[in-house]
Amino acid sequence: xxxxxxxIAVARWYGWRQCFIVPNVSWGLYFMHELDMLVIxxxxxxxxxxxxxxxxxxxxxxxxxxxHYSQRIKYFYFAVPEGLQKKALxxxxxxxxxxxxxEKSKFRQPRTFISKTAEVNKCAQKLTESDLIKLGKLAxxxxxxxxxxxxxxxxxxxxxxxxxxxxxEDKMNKKKHYWITPPDLMKSLKERFNFDFDPCPFPCAExxxxxxxxxxxxxWVNPPFTGGVMKWVRKAISERExxxxxxxxxxxxxxRAISVLMDAKAEIEFFGKPRFLAMExxxxxxxxxxxxxxxxxxxxxx
Numbered sequence: 001x002x003x004x005x006x007x008i009a010v011a012r013w014y015g016w017r018q019c020f021i022v023p024n025v026s027w028g029l030y031f032m033h034e035l036d037m038l039v040i041x042x043x044x045x046x047x048x049x050x051x052x053x054x055x056x057x058x059x060x061x062x063x064x065x066x067x068h069y070s071q072r073i074k075y076f077y078f079a080v081p082e083g084l085q086k087k088a089l090x091x092x093x094x095x096x097x098x099x100x101x102x103e104k105s106k107f108r109q110p111r112t113f114i115s116k117t118a119e120v121n122k123c124a125q126k127l128t129e130s131d132l133i134k135l136g137k138l139a140x141x142x143x144x145x146x147x148x149x150x151x152x153x154x155x156x157x158x159x160x161x162x163x164x165x166x167x168x169e170d171k172m173n174k175k176k177h178y179w180i181t182p183p184d185l186m187k188s189l190k191e192r193f194n195f196d197f198d199p200c201p202f203p204c205a206e207x208x209x210x211x212x213x214x215x216x217x218x219x220w221v222n223p224p225f226t227g228g229v230m231k232w233v234r235k236a237i238s239e240r241e242x243x244x245x246x247x248x249x250x251x252x253x254x255x256r257a258i259s260v261l262m263d264a265k266a267e268i269e270f271f272g273k274p275r276f277l278a279m280e281x282x283x284x285x286x287x288x289x290x291x292x293x294x295x296x297x298x299x300x301x302x
Contacts, residue, residue: 001053001081001101001103002053003036003051003053006051006053006079006080006081006101007023007036007037007051007079009101009112010037010049010051010099010101010112011023011037012112013099013112014039018042019039019040019041019042020039020040020132020135021037021039021040022037022038022040022135022139022142023036023037023142024036024037025037025038025135025138033066033070035048035049035050036048036049036050036051036079037049037051037079038135040127040132040135043126044126044127044132045074045124045126045127046072046073046074046075046124046127047073047074047075047076047077047118048070048073048075048076048077049077049078049079049099050068050076050077050078051078051079051080052079052084052088053080053081053084054084055084055087058078058080058084058087058088058092059091062091067093068093068096069121071121071123071124071125072124072125072127072131073121073124074120074121074124075118075119075120075121076095076096076097076118076121077096077097077098077099077114077118078092078097078098078099079098079099079100079101080098080099080100080101081100081101081102081103082100082101082102082103085100085115088115089115089116092116094119095118095119095121096116096118096119097114097116097117097118097119098114098115098116099112099113099114099115100112100113100115176278176279176280176281177278177279177280178275178276178277178278178285179202179222179224179225179276179277179278179279180202180222180276180277180278180279180282181220181222181249181274181276181277182274182275182276182277185274186220189220189247190220193218193220193247195216195218195219195220195247196216196217196219197215197216197218197219197220198210198219198220198221198222199211199213199215199219199221199232199235200221200222200223200224200232202279210232211231211232214239214242215235215239215244215246216244217243217244217245218244218245218246218247219236219239219244219246219247220246220247221236221248221249222248222249223248225250225251225254225293229250229257230256230257230260232248233248233261236248236261236300237260237261237264237300240264240300240301240302243302245300245301245302246300247297247298247299247300248261248297248298248300249271249274249295249296249298250295251293251295252293252294252295252296253293258296258298261298261300262298264300265300266298266299266300267298267299267301268296268297268298268299269296269299270294270296271295271296271297272294272295273289273292273293273294273295274292274295275287275292
């Protein structure tokens, strides 16, 4: 548990709507030491909270000459995490009280409770209106300092997110698209089927759309494997009705497309795991064999 967690838990426990609570008071009210937290009640009396998160912090506090005494402090409390409660009770001064903060659970806020009640400083004086104005000025300074820090972090985080987005887009732009049929496989397929048309050519002429033009008598169809593959299946079936045959290559995960072609009496042949070439530079897909896509040939004869 961090000091900030305890600070917020204690402030919430006292109620920042009911009390005037200012963190890190180091000037303005003639204190001889810095206060981790100052709580001003509605009656005008002050309580000092000293936050400790480790045993070494507690032991080091014993060496402070000021001993946290002031005529402007009516109650003095240490605030510690629950795991430090036992040792704190042994080490804190007799007049000091102890506030314990239990680690929050999954569904609840941290539980804060008083383990030892502080003695009353009967000599304590109420804070004057002038004192409260000085504290208000200090609190306002703290707010603007925190807002400045928060805005700076927000701006840095936004810059980082934009940079990560640009890097991600750049990475996506640099990602290669392995789609072109390897020449050796293409040669054997041409020898077997004697293709006379390719509705998915590479490179593709500007404005060409293989879905909107008539196909040849024997077509080699290597469509994009994602995004609209069923359009190519329907086109191949419609071309078969015109007396044209097609051989389509499909990854086996396109089970719906393959099923539709089977219903159209297409012959299905397992085609292994071809290493397609990159559209960008004709590089052979370097992926491990286990990462390559198993494919089938869907032979739809007229």
